[in-house]
Amino acid sequence: MNVPTMSEMMAQGKQPEVLFWVGCAGSFDDRAKKITKAFVKILNKAQVSFAVLGTEESCTGDPAKRAGNEFLFQMQAMTNIEVLNAYEIKKIVTACPHCFNTLKNEYPKLGGNYEVLHHTELIKSLIDEGKLTIEGGKYKGEKITFHDPCYLGRANDVYEAPRELIKKLEVELVEMKRCKSNGLCCGAGGAQMFKEPEKGTMDINVMRTNDAIKVQPTIIATGCPFCNTMMTDGVKATNKEDSIKVLDIAELIANTDDL
Amino acid sequence: MNYLDNLIFAILLTLGVGFFVKNIKKISRNIRLGKDINRTDNKNARLKNMMMIALGQSKMVKRPIAGILHIVVYIGFIIINIEVIEIIIDGLFGTHRVLRVLGGFYGFLIGAFEILAFLVLVSVSIFWIRRMVLKIPRFWNKEMKGFPKNDALYILYFEMILMSLFLVMNATDVPFQQINSGNPISQFLVPFFENFNVITLFYIERAAWWLHIIGILIFLNYLYYSKHLHILLAFPNTYFANLHPKGQLDNLEAVTNEVKLMMDPTVDPFAAPPEGEENTIPAKFGASDVTDLNWVQLLNAYTCTECGRCTSACPANQTGKELSPRAIMMKTRDRLEEVGANIDKNGKFIADGKELLNDYITPQELWACTTCNACVEECPVSIDPLSIIIDMRRYLVMEQSAAPTELNGMMTNIENNGAPWQYNQMDRLNWKND
Ligand code: SF4
Ligand code: SF4
Numbered sequence: 001m002n003v004p005t006m007s008e009m010m011a012q013g014k015q016p017e018v019l020f021w022v023g024c025a026g027s028f029d030d031r032a033k034k035i036t037k038a039f040v041k042i043l044n045k046a047q048v049s050f051a052v053l054g055t056e057e058s059c060t061g062d063p064a065k066r067a068g069n070e071f072l073f074q075m076q077a078m079t080n081i082e083v084l085n086a087y088e089i090k091k092i093v094t095a096c097p098h099c100f101n102t103l104k105n106e107y108p109k110l111g112g113n114y115e116v117l118h119h120t121e122l123i124k125s126l127i128d129e130g131k132l133t134i135e136g137g138k139y140k141g142e143k144i145t146f147h148d149p150c151y152l153g154r155a156n157d158v159y160e161a162p163r164e165l166i167k168k169l170e171v172e173l174v175e176m177k178r179c180k181s182n183g184l185c186c187g188a189g190g191a192q193m194f195k196e197p198e199k200g201t202m203d204i205n206v207m208r209t210n211d212a213i214k215v216q217p218t219i220i221a222t223g224c225p226f227c228n229t230m231m232t233d234g235v236k237a238t239n240k241e242d243s244i245k246v247l248d249i250a251e252l253i254a255n256t257d258d259l
Numbered sequence: 260m261n262y263l264d265n266l267i268f269a270i271l272l273t274l275g276v277g278f279f280v281k282n283i284k285k286i287s288r289n290i291r292l293g294k295d296i297n298r299t300d301n302k303n304a305r306l307k308n309m310m311m312i313a314l315g316q317s318k319m320v321k322r323p324i325a326g327i328l329h330i331v332v333y334i335g336f337i338i339i340n341i342e343v344i345e346i347i348i349d350g351l352f353g354t355h356r357v358l359r360v361l362g363g364f365y366g367f368l369i370g371a372f373e374i375l376a377f378l379v380l381v382s383v384s385i386f387w388i389r390r391m392v393l394k395i396p397r398f399w400n401k402e403m404k405g406f407p408k409n410d411a412l413y414i415l416y417f418e419m420i421l422m423s424l425f426l427v428m429n430a431t432d433v434p435f436q437q438i439n440s441g442n443p444i445s446q447f448l449v450p451f452f453e454n455f456n457v458i459t460l461f462y463i464e465r466a467a468w469w470l471h472i473i474g475i476l477i478f479l480n481y482l483y484y485s486k487h488l489h490i491l492l493a494f495p496n497t498y499f500a501n502l503h504p505k506g507q508l509d510n511l512e513a514v515t516n517e518v519k520l521m522m523d524p525t526v527d528p529f530a531a532p533p534e535g536e537e538n539t540i541p542a543k544f545g546a547s548d549v550t551d552l553n554w555v556q557l558l559n560a561y562t563c564t565e566c567g568r569c570t571s572a573c574p575a576n577q578t579g580k581e582l583s584p585r586a587i588m589m590k591t592r593d594r595l596e597e598v599g600a601n602i603d604k605n606g607k608f609i610a611d612g613k614e615l616l617n618d619y620i621t622p623q624e625l626w627a628c629t630t631c632n633a634c635v636e637e638c639p640v641s642i643d644p645l646s647i648i649i650d651m652r653r654y655l656v657m658e659q660s661a662a663p664t665e666l667n668g669m670m671t672n673i674e675n676n677g678a679p680w681q682y683n684q685m686d687r688l689n690w691k692n693d
Contacts, residue, residue, distance in 0.1 A: 003691045022687070024678040033690040054688040058677030066630050067666045068545065068652030070511045072673060074518040077510075105507035110515065150631040155506025181636050185574040190630030194669035194679055198627040201579030208574075 005054040023096035025225035032225035041259035067191040081112035097151035148183035149224035186230035209234025268350035275476030282483035293554030335379035366440030397567035428467035492562040500641035513542035545653025560592035569634035580627035584634035584644035590619040
């Protein structure tokens, strides 16, 4: 696996085409690290010129902002923007919709202007441009449903890129009753990931998993490390671990191509 | 003697319209209590939203049954009100069906009104059944007790009565029935009045006419107290709605200034403030009361139709949490009304020991939100309950340091090591070799 950092690139006098923003979950969470690696494999295979910030990356500030701590958010944002601008970054790709939303929508007013892509959008354009081909076959016969991450879907109206990738896998794509702009949240957003839910009668991730179970998929696909955790826990809570897997789109693509 | 009628009519009309204008001024004053926010950019997109969402009802049909019925009532309401023009002229000048000079077109108009009135009656009855017989859950949440529940029913009864009066008025108008044009529905009511003599019919017709116009004037003035304000406010509300991607929260400018100062090594934090700034009140971060919200958020509160589409889509509400985005809007309006009444009474706002936060909206509600934007997406009149939730969280966290303990932990981690968990920033690339 080839993962150049910006500082290494700079030392060699090179400028990558795109910066891969790994995000906190993608860097530290054991499950999400697998998604990060799957995506890097795809980038390597398609010979994309990219780099990561490595130890120079820091939380975008999204959970702090959604928890109401605008100070901490803006401190994080301005520190990150300083680093990004110093490296003259023009284009960023990330596998986390929360980072995606924050970088894309909330950094510009603070001086950080970049073209920001979700990894499913980049993978799709790699395929469209012929830089990446999907062998297919591996998931033939599987029934896949896609859970829309709120910060990709409703928040930024990206609904089709992930679906088009799934369709390329020669599988059956089944939609949950509530999907796309009507999709139900997994329960993690707005900093809920980092706290116990408020008092209620049920957990949101279980309710969402039940939505998925109703269409009898063999795989629940997501495009967000937090949704992934929530849906994985939901599948466990409903004792469906043996029949339903939860995978990121990047993993599906990387696995199909045996990367 | 004949002029008595016209005089009474003129007085009623003046009172009705006068009170209405007074109430509208009050609403406008209350909305202006909110903070300034610039929503004058991109006029074309705004106009388009208003045309599509308010006039065209494009978001209503997301739920097709309610949506289509609502469109019928809405079109009926607007078009039948053209008839009010005639009523006003007749009332003021003592004429009868003055627009009959339009000839065949008059018959066509009134005929269309009658058909619409009938369709409205049917739709409104179905609405009533949906609420009271089918008991669709979103009409029975806990914030829908008392006035909010009755408010919805009053309006339905009102419409039923107004539409019936219109049809009865036409049915008992003997000369009108004789012309036999423009009475596609009322002709079927004529048999019910067969045994009445002409004089009685005349009085029934007059009574229906008067009750109809009085009813409209009462309705006009009831709006102020009701969720039905949306028939007017949906227009400005959709015009001034947020045009940014839903995921984008505003960046507080007051914070930006302070953070820039903190991060700028050339600034001496202990230096005396520049001339003229010593006495400026430090900005309050976030919102604890309605006057901390911006005027669009307050306009939102007055516009809310209490339809509960937001709440029925809210993941927190569906899983039994305290939070209901509709209740957030209703409570904001209630508190704003209270603040407005306080100002009316005292000439200016006198502290009443209450606030939107805690007295109306509890932290428990605020902390249940996943910021998923389902409520914003659902709202048929472009209300943004989430923005109020975020502003109130901001107050809790930045002014009161009152975040839930786990969130404080998360924030401390971000501050110390640049991630919401306790991992060292220096380990950020370790995944590469795992
Ligand atoms: S954004 Fe918050 S209030 Fe709105 S639907 Fe989602 S969880 Fe409910
Ligand atoms: S905020 Fe919008 S969706 Fe929610 S009750 Fe009010 S009008 Fe209906």
